[in-house]
Amino acid sequence: MIKKRFLVMSLTLVFATGVLTACASSKESINDSNTVEITNVSYDPTREFYESYNNEFNTYWKEKTGQEVIVTQSHGGSGKQARSVVEGNEADVVTLALAHDITLIEEAGLINEGWINEFKENSAPYTSTIVFLVRKGNPENIKDWNDLVRDGVEVITPNPKSSGGARWNFLSAWAYADNLYNGDENKIKQFVSKLYKNVIVLDSGARGATTTFVENGQGDVLIGWENEAYLSVKEHPEEFEIISPSISVLAEPSVAVVDEVAEKNNTTEVANEYIKYLYSDKAQRLAGENYYRPSNKTILQEFENVFDLNINMIKIEDFGGWSKANKDFFEDEAIFDQIYSQ
Numbered sequence: 001m002i003k004k005r006f007l008v009m010s011l012t013l014v015f016a017t018g019v020l021t022a023c024a025s026s027k028e029s030i031n032d033s034n035t036v037e038i039t040n041v042s043y044d045p046t047r048e049f050y051e052s053y054n055n056e057f058n059t060y061w062k063e064k065t066g067q068e069v070i071v072t073q074s075h076g077g078s079g080k081q082a083r084s085v086v087e088g089n090e091a092d093v094v095t096l097a098l099a100h101d102i103t104l105i106e107e108a109g110l111i112n113e114g115w116i117n118e119f120k121e122n123s124a125p126y127t128s129t130i131v132f133l134v135r136k137g138n139p140e141n142i143k144d145w146n147d148l149v150r151d152g153v154e155v156i157t158p159n160p161k162s163s164g165g166a167r168w169n170f171l172s173a174w175a176y177a178d179n180l181y182n183g184d185e186n187k188i189k190q191f192v193s194k195l196y197k198n199v200i201v202l203d204s205g206a207r208g209a210t211t212t213f214v215e216n217g218q219g220d221v222l223i224g225w226e227n228e229a230y231l232s233v234k235e236h237p238e239e240f241e242i243i244s245p246s247i248s249v250l251a252e253p254s255v256a257v258v259d260e261v262a263e264k265n266n267t268t269e270v271a272n273e274y275i276k277y278l279y280s281d282k283a284q285r286l287a288g289e290n291y292y293r294p295s296n297k298t299i300l301q302e303f304e305n306v307f308d309l310n311i312n313m314i315k316i317e318d319f320g321g322w323s324k325a326n327k328d329f330f331e332d333e334a335i336f337d338q339i340y341s342q
Helices: 002-006 044-065 078-086 099-107 145-149 164-180 185-197 206-215 226-235 259-265 268-279 281-289 297-301 322-330 335-340
Strands: 013-016 019-022 035-042 068-074 093-096 130-135 199-201 221-225 240-243 247-249 254-257 312-314
Touching: 035 044, 035 078, 035 268, 044 068, 044 206, 044 226, 044 268, 044 281, 068 268, 078 093, 078 099, 078 164, 093 099, 093 268, 099 254, 099 322, 130 164, 130 206, 130 226, 130 247, 145 164, 145 185, 164 185, 164 206, 164 221, 164 247, 164 312, 164 322, 185 199, 185 335, 206 221, 206 226, 221 226, 226 240, 254 268, 259 268, 268 281, 281 297, 322 335
Parallel strands: 035 068, 035 093, 247 312
Antiparallel strands: 013 019, 013 068, 093 254, 130 221, 130 240
16 A cells, blocks of 8 residues: 555656546646646645545536646655746646745746735645654654654654755754754754764655655654654554654645746636635645645644644744745755755
8 A cells, every 4th residue: 555655756647537647747738618737746745635636626626617627746855846847847836845945936937926925824725744753662762853863763854955844854853952952053053963964864855755764664763744644654553653743843835826837828717726725625624634734723623633733833934934044054055064964
């Protein structure tokens, strides 16, 4: 079961009226009065959610307009996906791991300014957080971030240079150390540096890191998306368990219409509706069922027995927003490079 889920990493997928098929990377437009085709370029761990959502949206759109919707779905590390759109991967919509990746596409002139206010909740229809996935029984007794810097603990996490989820991981660890050492930057850097010295595999994306930990059996702990951890436990309840750290982050995966592409493809209306429908009650519950936290607070409460709603979550605003966080931590020769080069 789990191999089937993880071995589709390099495929471009089409979800249409409940049927899943592989397709070529080049897309021929088949938009007509009966059918419309759009491309959603997304990040690694959303595969299962959008497989279900695309079927649901197709049903909704067909009832509303009479048209079938074919959604070509692409997945990979969020940063790499954003760069692929800038370099010519024609996405009608993007659903990426963090706002900064969509800002890169905006700065390339493909998305109109103000996209983050186009939809509710900063254009983040669902949220997530960062947790630890450990092997059943938690043999290394991992309870919080400080346990990840102990000698001999083998950590799996993706690369912040290519993965949006990995940036959330890094910032969560930094926030814990910042609280632990009362803002002493030298001690914070030492803590985070020691953590990354314990990383034995630095995959390019979140799904690759999950594959390394779950399928390949490497490492003692995976730092990862909450939904990835729940999927792993769901498929292998006797092999894994989830640990919620004392401090994590409110991860806000962002969505946007790629205006220039949608206008060229004459898909602006359906692309906007595709994102808007993510906020519908049906889609919000579907997000919760796929272990994303619904942005609708009432519907989120329906999943209080699933999610730990008491995690102390920092926000990206605590780092001055994504523009500042990226400059401080993830640009070339910034803090992550300084730490990892050691």
